[in-house]
Amino acid sequence: MFGWISSKFSRKLSFAIALVFVSAMLLADFLVIRVLQNQLIAELAGNIKSQAAVAALSAESPVTLSKKTIASRNLISRLRQACDCRVTFIDTRGVVIGDSEISEESLDKIENHKNRPEIKAALEGRPALVNRHSETTGQDYLYAASSIAGRGGAAGVVRLALPLTQIHVKTARLRRAVALVFLLVLGVSLLCVFWLSRSFFNPLSEIVAVAQQLADGQYGARLRRLPKDDMRQLGIAFNGLADKIEQDIKRLSGLEEVRKDFVANVSHELRTPLTAIKAFAETLRLGALDDVKNRGEFIAEIEKNADRMNRLVDDLLELSAMESGRRRPVKEPVSFMKVAAESVAGLKPLAEKKRIVIKMEPLHGLPEFSADRNQIKQVFANILDNAIKYTGGNGTIYIGAAAKDGRLTVSIGDTGEGIAPEHLPRIFERFYRADKARSREIGGTGLGLAIVKHIVEAHGGAVGVESKPGQGSRFFFSLPLT
Numbered sequence: 001m002f003g004w005i006s007s008k009f010s011r012k013l014s015f016a017i018a019l020v021f022v023s024a025m026l027l028a029d030f031l032v033i034r035v036l037q038n039q040l041i042a043e044l045a046g047n048i049k050s051q052a053a054v055a056a057l058s059a060e061s062p063v064t065l066s067k068k069t070i071a072s073r074n075l076i077s078r079l080r081q082a083c084d085c086r087v088t089f090i091d092t093r094g095v096v097i098g099d100s101e102i103s104e105e106s107l108d109k110i111e112n113h114k115n116r117p118e119i120k121a122a123l124e125g126r127p128a129l130v131n132r133h134s135e136t137t138g139q140d141y142l143y144a145a146s147s148i149a150g151r152g153g154a155a156g157v158v159r160l161a162l163p164l165t166q167i168h169v170k171t172a173r174l175r176r177a178v179a180l181v182f183l184l185v186l187g188v189s190l191l192c193v194f195w196l197s198r199s200f201f202n203p204l205s206e207i208v209a210v211a212q213q214l215a216d217g218q219y220g221a222r223l224r225r226l227p228k229d230d231m232r233q234l235g236i237a238f239n240g241l242a243d244k245i246e247q248d249i250k251r252l253s254g255l256e257e258v259r260k261d262f263v264a265n266v267s268h269e270l271r272t273p274l275t276a277i278k279a280f281a282e283t284l285r286l287g288a289l290d291d292v293k294n295r296g297e298f299i300a301e302i303e304k305n306a307d308r309m310n311r312l313v314d315d316l317l318e319l320s321a322m323e324s325g326r327r328r329p330v331k332e333p334v335s336f337m338k339v340a341a342e343s344v345a346g347l348k349p350l351a352e353k354k355r356i357v358i359k360m361e362p363l364h365g366l367p368e369f370s371a372d373r374n375q376i377k378q379v380f381a382n383i384l385d386n387a388i389k390y391t392g393g394n395g396t397i398y399i400g401a402a403a404k405d406g407r408l409t410v411s412i413g414d415t416g417e418g419i420a421p422e423h424l425p426r427i428f429e430r431f432y433r434a435d436k437a438r439s440r441e442i443g444g445t446g447l448g449l450a451i452v453k454h455i456v457e458a459h460g461g462a463v464g465v466e467s468k469p470g471q472g473s474r475f476f477f478s479l480p481l482t
């Protein structure tokens, strides 16, 4: 996946490095090799110049300058060996008397050397050094000429010539060595680039692969091997990000489930009373309206179901207002004793009807505390209402409250049917009912305890329940007294 980026990157980097190396090589050639070459030539020039002077001294004899003498031929060949260069003798008229590289027979064909710059200068008494192409041999030479002293001035000139090809060969060899070193270093650098970009891009390509998996919805995908060195932090951060994404997605799909459940529950809860209302209305329309004895009952049923829908909608609106934060507790000093007494008074007729006794501990001495009075009343009333609803005839309800450690704790116990342990953890959820059929028959919507939990938690408190099926339940909540 990241391969192409990696190869593109290393190609670019390799190209840049190669460019740097080639420029460095050219620069080295210019600066170092040229300088070396010039120095070499200068050194050789110095040598050949002094050699020419020595050669001129050794030729100071009239014999040597007469053409074709054995002595002159011997001297030329000895000098050639000693200096390892071409040796030429020229007389004062410019005639070449002898040359180490030219046979005696050919000497006559050589043109007059009088106008060669080095000869001219030497005859004028200036030892000369000239770098020039030779017409005679067709090569580049470094010429050094020195005049041979005779009786009445210069008797001739000895000239030494060193072919420059030697120097060219030497510098070419040097150039080759330098190029080889550069190429070796370039090769090693390119290997380094390859290795570095691999160690850099391999972890990245793994991260990209996992990111792709995440994008494809595989939220459990993680980097199994964390990269080493500098990339390690990136790997850790990446896995952390993936964890967060997975958790968020889980939460969102959980919320989506809750929303779907909620819509289904609301529709279901509304349909039951609606169906009943429609059925009773239809019965009335089809003749029951004239049934003076029973029509009141039908109308009462319609009213009862409409009330139930009303309650459901009220509860839903209340819950939604609290959940969205639109309905925050409006705090004022609250006396729990008064709140409890009012609620008990309101629900007493219901309890008496079922011959249920409500026993309330004396609640004197409880301090006032800051809370939303209506909401606290609703909490207490909802729990008490349940206790009455889900307790059979002749039961007892115990109410207790205590202030301790800065908290008010209220407990409402009953001797009712109780709640099976499997229902306890979910009893405070919206629409959750331990015994659906029974609760519905009683007219419950399953929202009462959800509202209780919301209100108590909005006040910074906590709710709880314990129950023994068949023996009764005890609900409790605590609120901070500040």
Ligand SMILES: Nc1ncnc2c1ncn2[C@@H]1O[C@H](COP(=O)(O)OP(=O)(O)OP(=O)(O)O)[C@@H](O)[C@H]1O
Residues within 6 Å of the ligand: 315, 382, 386, 387, 390, 391, 414, 416, 417, 418, 419, 427, 432, 433, 434, 435, 436, 439, 440, 443, 444, 445, 446, 447, 448, 449, 450, 473
């Ligand atoms: N004291 C109790 N004893 C036994 N079961 C209870 C008691 N209180 C609550 N429950 C169970 O918990 C469920 C949820 O209670 P909740 O008050 O939320 O709803 P509800 O009473 O059914 O309807 P609503 O209160 O909205 O009219 C009830 O349906 C019932 O099954």
Ligand SMILES: [Mg+2]
Residues within 6 Å of the ligand: 382, 385, 386, 444, 448, 449
């Ligand atoms: Mg209830």
